[in-house]
Amino acid sequence: GTSVDEIQSINEGEKFYYSSFVFEGNKMFSDDELMKELNIYEGDVYNAEQLDFAIYEKITSLYMNQGYYFFNINKELKPNGDQLDVKFVINENDKVSIRKILIAGNTKTNGNVIRREIKIMPGDIFNRKKIIESIQQLYLLNFFQTVTPEIVSVSDDMIDIKFTVTEKETGRANFSMGYNELNGFTGGGGFEFINFMGKGQSLGIEYQRGLQNQLQSNSIVPSTSTSSAADYESFSIRFREPRIFDTRNAIGVSFSHQEQGTGDNNIYKYDLESDRFSLNFGRRFKWPDTYFRGDWYFSISNTKYFGEENDLLSDFDPDFQNAENSNVVYYDGNEYYALKKGIAFNQVISRDSRDHAEFPTMGSQFMWSTTISGGALGGNVNYNKHLFSFSWYTPMVEKFVLFQNYKFGVINELSGNKFIPYNARFLMGGSGIPSVEMLRGYDNNSIGPGGNYYSSEEGKIMLKYSMEMRYLLSESPIIYMLTFAEAGNVWTDFNEVDIFDLKRSAGIGIRLYMPMLGILGYDIGYGFDNIYDNGEPSGWEHHVIFGMPFN
Numbered sequence: 392g393t394s395v396d397e398i399q400s401i402n403e404g405e406k407f408y409y410s411s412f413v414f415e416g417n418k419m420f421s422d423d424e425l426m427k428e429l430n431i432y433e434g435d436v437y438n439a440e441q442l443d444f445a446i447y448e449k450i451t452s453l454y455m456n457q458g459y460y461f462f463n464i465n466k467e468l469k470p471n472g473d474q475l476d477v478k479f480v481i482n483e484n485d486k487v488s489i490r491k492i493l494i495a496g497n498t499k500t501n502g503n504v505i506r507r508e509i510k511i512m513p514g515d516i517f518n519r520k521k522i523i524e525s526i527q528q529l530y531l532l533n534f535f536q537t538v539t540p541e542i543v544s545v546s547d548d549m550i551d552i553k554f555t556v557t558e559k560e561t562g563r564a565n566f567s568m569g570y571n572e573l574n575g576f577t578g579g580g581g582f583e584f585i586n587f588m589g590k591g592q593s594l595g596i597e598y599q600r601g602l603q604n605q606l607q608s609n610s611i612v613p614s615t616s617t618s619s620a621a622d623y624e625s626f627s628i629r630f631r632e633p634r635i636f637d638t639r640n641a642i643g644v645s646f647s648h649q650e651q652g653t654g655d656n657n658i659y660k661y662d663l664e665s666d667r668f669s670l671n672f673g674r675r676f677k678w679p680d681t682y683f684r685g686d687w688y689f690s691i692s693n694t695k696y697f698g699e700e701n702d703l704l705s706d707f708d709p710d711f712q713n714a715e716n717s718n719v720v721y722y723d724g725n726e727y728y729a730l731k732k733g734i735a736f737n738q739v740i741s742r743d744s745r746d747h748a749e750f751p752t753m754g755s756q757f758m759w760s761t762t763i764s765g766g767a768l769g770g771n772v773n774y775n776k777h778l779f780s781f782s783w784y785t786p787m788v789e790k791f792v793l794f795q796n797y798k799f800g801v802i803n804e805l806s807g808n809k810f811i812p813y814n815a816r817f818l819m820g821g822s823g824i825p826s827v828e829m830l831r832g833y834d835n836n837s838i839g840p841g842g843n844y845y846s847s848e849e850g851k852i853m854l855k856y857s858m859e860m861r862y863l864l865s866e867s868p869i870i871y872m873l874t875f876a877e878a879g880n881v882w883t884d885f886n887e888v889d890i891f892d893l894k895r896s897a898g899i900g901i902r903l904y905m906p907m908l909g910i911l912g913y914d915i916g917y918g919f920d921n922i923y924d925n926g927e928p929s930g931w932e933h934h935v936i937f938g939m940p941f942n
Contacts, residue, residue, distance in 0.1 A: 407437035410474035416481035419457060425479075428453050437475050442466070446479070458486035458516035460542070460550060485548045487517040493553040500534055500558060504591040507637045508532065509554065510681065517550065524681070529554070533748040534561050534586045536867060560906035561586040593631040593643075600624045622652035622662075631671070641673035641686070651813075659813060661696035661703070661729075668692075682744045688737040692772070693730070694812065700727040706810045707731070719771060733772035733812070735764035745784065749869045749904050750861070752792050755783035762815075766805050773805035776815055790863040798828070798879075800853040816850035817881050819894075822914070822934040828855060830879050832896025832916030833929045839881035852888055855879030869904040875916070895919045896929075902936075912936035 410433060414422050426432075428449045431442065446464055454462040461484040469476040491513055494502050508528040510521040522540055529538045536557040543551040563583045581597030600623065631643035649665045669690035676683040696703065700720065707719045707729040720729050738761045745754035758780045765773030778800040785793040800817055819838035823829030830838055839850055857877040864870040878893035898916030905911055913936070918929025 405473050407470060407473055407475045409433050409435050409437060409477060410471065411476045413476070413478045414481060415478065416483065417479075419459070419483055420453065425450060425453075442477075450479075452519055454483065455517065455519035458488070458518065459483055460487040460517045461485070461547070487548055487550050489513050489515050489517060489552060490545050490549045491551045493551060494556075495553060496556040496558070498558060499589045500556070500586060500591070501589050503637055504532075504534075504586075504589070504634075505529065505554065505556065507634055511552070522552065525554075527744070527746050527754070529556065530747045531743065531745060532586075532591070534558060534591075563909050591633055593629070593633070595630075596628045598626050623650070625649040633673075639675040641671070643669075643671035643673075645669045645671075660706075661698040663694055663696050663813075665692060665694040680742075682742045684741055684743075686739040686741070688735075688739075690733070690735050690737070691770075692733040692735070694733070694772075696729040696731065697726050698728070703727055703729045729810075731772050731810070731812070732770045733764050734768040734770040735762055735772070736768060737762040750792075750863055750866075750871060751784045751794075752786045753784050755781070757781050764805075764815075772812060774802055774811050774815065775805065776800070776802045787860075792861045792863070794857075794859040794861060796855075796857045798853070798855045798857075802851045811851070817853035818850060819853065819855070819879055819881050821932070822936055828853060828879065829857075830855065830877060830894060830896060831875065831898055831900075831914050831934055832918030832932050833894060833922060834932065837922050837929075838879065838894050840883045840887065850881050851884060852882040853879070854888070854890065854893070856893075868906070869902075871902050873900050873902065874898070875900065875914070893920075894922065894929075900934075910936060 409431065412426060412429070412431075412433070414425055417425060420428075429445045430449070431445055446466060450464060451462065463482050463484075465480045467478040467480065469478070489511060492506065492509060492511070494505050497505060509525040510528070511518055511525065515521075526538050526540065529535060534556075536559040537555075538557075539555045541553040541555065543553060545551055561584065563585075581595065583593070583595040583597075585593050587594040625648065627645065627647035629643065629645035631641065633641045635642055645668070647665075647667045650663070651659055651665075652662045653659045667690060669688055671686060671688045673684060673686040675681065676685065696707070700722075703720045719731065720727060722728075740759045742755070742757040745751035745756060758778070760776075760778040762774075762776040764775070765771065778798070780796065780798045782794065782796040785795075787793055802811060802815065802817070804811065817839075818827040818836050819830050820833040821827060821829070821835030821837070822831070827836055855877065856879065857875065859873045859875045861871050861873045864872060874897075876895075876897040878895040880889075880893050882888050896916045896918045898914055900912060900914035900916075902910060902912045912934075914934040915931065916934065917931050920929065921927055922929055
């Protein structure tokens, strides 16, 4: 072994401080411009890692974004006591242009689907930033496991760029059975192709049906509004072309049918039958930057609410007199129902600069959605709804990523309206499936001014903050663990809003992205606040996520 006398102490030496910076050979950029990019100044403590990052990332990127692919820079350090003089010797060389853009590795995806996402073209001056942005856009398609660029030198002033992709399974099929408090036992299936026929188009078909009390009746809609079972059936089909004729424009169409019964533990006061048809037009913007896009939806819906006559008149008829004078309540010989015809326009402005679709490590997402229903558009479903959401991703040490999200929403009734549709209200609590705002550590739909049941005046304002620390376990398939903390609430109007009265929770979870199945997740969350007026915290809740991405 080694004796104590043989153990040597570490001599850290003295700290060095920058005393001067000198640039030599720079013609494209001035000394002041390079110093601004370097962002290190005289008197700062010498840090080798910081200096190398500034040289080989910031200054090199500055030149390469202007076409100087063969640019190189060397540093010379000259110590003088505890002072350090730094000299940068720059060789700019000539600007480089692109001769060809080559695509390799795509066996399913059409070449033009890849090329239209690439932001640099043959004949352009080389630009490192545009290549990085092209890689981000290709990853966000979620068609590829890897995207690898390769620079091939052709001459002193010309190069080729080769993008090699590794495709992954993009079709998803699911056949499932489950249980939740909202719908009881449900089962069904469907499929989704996000790269249909290799053309980048999206096609999805889904069918779900509740299994409670189906043997007692051939009709899914119960004959009275007092049914204890939440009978449920839904069907939807949707198609989207994201780049019409390879332009920046998108178009889509969807149709859905839903039948929902009332139950003891859901938000529904009435049984309903609903049909909805929607057309969508979208466009990618160039300003303020290429990460922005806009989507506009025009939809028509027809919904029947079955229930007791006086309840329907009270909730739906703005001139509450009797059934004969009602313009929305009808009788079909068996039961009363209110007929609501909705015509709505929805605008969504969004920005997405994430570096990856499944496990982003940097970038952000912003979404501003505005919905106008009824009013001048017609129909008798009159309200407007506004929703803001902002998320960002911050890389930490090793494979840790910090995710944060703020979300705020508000709904206003328009004149003559007394009932906001169930699917338009803000609902919170649980796993967020299928259309509720997630707040782990609490039961589904349990957060709000009305507890488990929301009346027509409730669920109009929503505020939520979420934070997750994620750790990547595997890149193929994507598996990551997370710890989370979040807080949120739902209110009736602005007079009741209290940003210090939020329902808080924290916990841990895991996510697995499975080919053909989508996301599989499991969370354990502890709710710190009371929601049932019993003075006790919500406590521990378990949440299973299957086939649906979130956050």
